[in-house]
Amino acid sequence: DAGVIQSPRHEVTEMGQEVTLRCKPISGHNSLFWYRQTMMRGLELLIYFNNNVPIDDSGMPEDRFSAKMPNASFSTLKIQPSEPRDSAVYFCASSPGTARPLHFGNGTRLTVT
């Protein structure tokens, strides 16, 4: 079991640029979650998918953020255009069902200058 794989581990970009974060969930897991961690706001749920379908995106901060899950083994979180306040650690997590706990990836640390 390779765990949840996120790429890149670190991303540094300039304000206004597009950023794409990637996630490969654990094989067989049908729920996928994107969380953001900042010092000020702690851990926040951005969006989650069940069976590749977005279920709740109420945590997505604004239209600059979008997430997709084109198949069961891949998801992306895109920020366009990026802003310095988007700097955070973004975690992807998956679970084998709605009544099963999460398995987290190691996160992507995003810095927007």
Added chain:
Amino acid sequence: AQSVTQLGSHVSVSEGALVLLRCNYSSSVPPYLFWYVQYPNQGLQLLLKYTSAATLVKGINGFEAEFKKSETSFHLTKPSAHMSDAAEYFCAVSDRGTSYGKLTFGQGTILTVHP
């Protein structure tokens, strides 16, 4: 809306001492409750969960937590701290009837263990 309060952003104990990390939740209906641990530069790892069975829940690495409805608390304890327990600990809740993964987290408690 759900909320979680972790009392004490930093807790420091000696190796071998009792670890007590406090968590209180606000909800009209007892939620599902979780404790996660985060080591530096890593994701979160589940320590234990309370869903509806025994109120005393045992988890990994010798940790346990007790659900007390009357106090709306779910404090995490370990009888004897090890150096390897140094990490940040998060209490989290999710509503009954929703996904276990739709979590509201507390602000975290950094545990320091000194020799």
